[in-house]
Amino acid sequence: MGEHAYAHVPVLAGRVTALLVPALTGPGPDGGPPVLVDATLGRAGHARALLEACPGLLLIGIDADESAIEAGRALAAEYPGQVTLAHAFYDQIGAIVARAGHRRVQGVLFDLGVSSPQLDDTSRGFSYAQDAPLDMRMDQTASKTAERVVNDYPVSELARVLAEYGEERFARRIAEAVARERAREPVASTLRLSAIVKDAIPAPARRTGGNPAKRTFQALRIEVNDELGALRRALPAALDLLSPGGRFVALAYHSLEDRLVKRELAARTADPAPPGLPVRADDPLPGTAPRFRLLTRGAERPSEAELAANPRSASARLRAAERIREAA
Template sequence: MHKRGAFSMHAGHIEQGGHVPVMLDRVLDLLAPALSAPDAVLVDANLGLGGHAEALLAAHPALHLIGIDRDPDAVARSTARLAPYAPRVTIVRAVSDELPDVLARTGHDRVNGVLFDLGVSSPQLDEADRGFAYSYDAPLDMRMDRDQELTAERVVNTYPPDELARVLREYGEERFAARIAQSIARERAKAAITSTKHLADIVRSAIPAATRRSGGNPAKRTFQALRIEVNGELTALERALPAALDALALGGRVVVLAYHSLEDRLAKQVLAARTKDTSPQGLPVPLPEHQPRFRLLTRGAELPSDEEVTRNPRSASARLRAAERIRQG
């Protein structure tokens, strides 16, 4: 987990509230060639506190930025932060997979860049009442959009044990998913599980003692899984990333910052599919209609530097991938 917000690292400012945009220099470098186009448009599909957005607007005086975030708190904070650039900024409260609708509503057929900075923002982690973190005792909430009905409390208390185990296994890569799900089912039969501490205690007791002694907080994977389920994060990315690639103009670029292996794997698969020649085997020359429309700008996933991880520990899990449109179609 991570992440965002703050004054431009390029400008050498102190970061606002200690929240640092992850891999900021690399994001700026990768997007720069695409954003030098006249009347360039960039979509920040997970705006958060607007740290990357602010730096990009400062670096490109003609850039128009469309910022998308589902969290009304993030929308309010980023609107205030980006106020100096207001004539060049459009902020929309929406989920990232609504990107085609957002572009249609704002009158843009094509854009020059799209940034995905996935996962949880620093305020969501640091404000105890949001219920994202196992390090505070708080209501089991975990909604990025507090207007939606599904909460972590509802998942924990109403999903059948088999379905709960599936969520923990698929979204948390939790090898003790079945044991944890059964423990939750036993506990909720006595009384509803409503707090993060209660849930973290149940998870800890369900995991074998030898395993508990290594690998960080034993509740980490369960909390990740619930958060992904509550917010439909992987489903949104599955739809949003292909839509972003479809919207890119020739020379346009996409950058994806992922913070756990499921997000990164999905980004890798989508980009690999779009950068592959699909000509039938055995032909002497590639067929133009089967040539890839995109090329990778990164070899594998790029990691933050040791220096950045020391300065901003939440960047440690970041994995960056990027691609550029090289053909129309």
């Protein structure tokens, strides 16, 4: 792991801390210390800020990337007895919290997508800008790689992945171009795939929107790691873990992730009372009041100052909510 891993700047760290700290000060509902789950530990930038801001806080850090767990061990050494680590995808959040001995938690943080150190480590194959093996596994013990997807998927399935997860309008053309190339020789490197994608996209479309391979690489990464499937499973489990007063914060970096977060929070904050039912706001009928309230209006975006300090925050969308009552 290079020095860049430790220089990683967490996205919207000040705002994330401000949103979560109110739920993480004082004792938890059982009288013990408050518990925060960082479901995407990464290089522990957000986790470190919250441990500094909340003395006595217990942190459960989850990450599928073993190098992130290594960084977490350094944090655990700084905060003995306060940090529990789990090498797993975040859809295991319920089981991980239970194994740590907790029934409820007071904070949950998701910082979704690929981390800066993963992008910066060219050997991981996440970047289309530098040559590397087509890997893209967040969990390097997993068997499915981007090379396997690119070379083994039928054209129709590869096109579906590119269209659905990359929102790529030239998905079929790219899939057919990949199939022609892999018939000659397996596509094994990031730069070769990037060149295939570029050649498959009409020249006028290549002139706008940044690197033409960006959407293809995003789609392959999501497919390799089942990111959207894991997020669909993780969001309800995470929200169910929160005790009243507990807070949830999610940072998403593309519309597919953000849409899933938005829908889940909308469902949790909606009024379940039948339309037209006369109910006093200060005395709702059992089961007819929302259990969560939104802490953000829409998706918050980085400020100019944040963008200047951390250009990689440009695509970030932040949403947050607080549990205000138990389920009926």
